[in-house]
Amino acid sequence: MQNLSYQSVGTVCIYCGAGCGLNVQVVDGHVTGVLPARSHPVSQGQLCAKGWRATDFVEHPDRLQTPLIRRHGALEPASWDEALELVADRFATVARETGPDSTAFLASAKCSNEENYLLQKLARGVVGTNNIDHCARL
């Protein structure tokens, strides 16, 4: 029988501001699921339906592995530099032609607090719009 490596990694659920504690189960370097953290002060060993599925996206076959750019009606793999340059150009064009409030930003629960903080700085400080929201409110 093959020896499998096993880890249980303590972390916080990413899906809402409650911040429930969970332990990510990792077998041979692959995320296999979560278990609630019994001693966590917020959740005390419980998770909601979203928390129990908190890692499903990590190795999902539909997860994007590279940026995609639509060319001639079809999505094609692109480098991060190409994709970021295109997004920056499009935001600048829209903001210049129709005003910054013609743009909007939607932050993600799958990003860290720090990444979401930086997104609102980009929206407000660089593009000049307060049109920013977070998927946890949808």
Ligand code: SF4
């Ligand atoms: S387990 Fe549910 S309630 Fe707890 S942080 Fe995740 S989404 Fe929020």
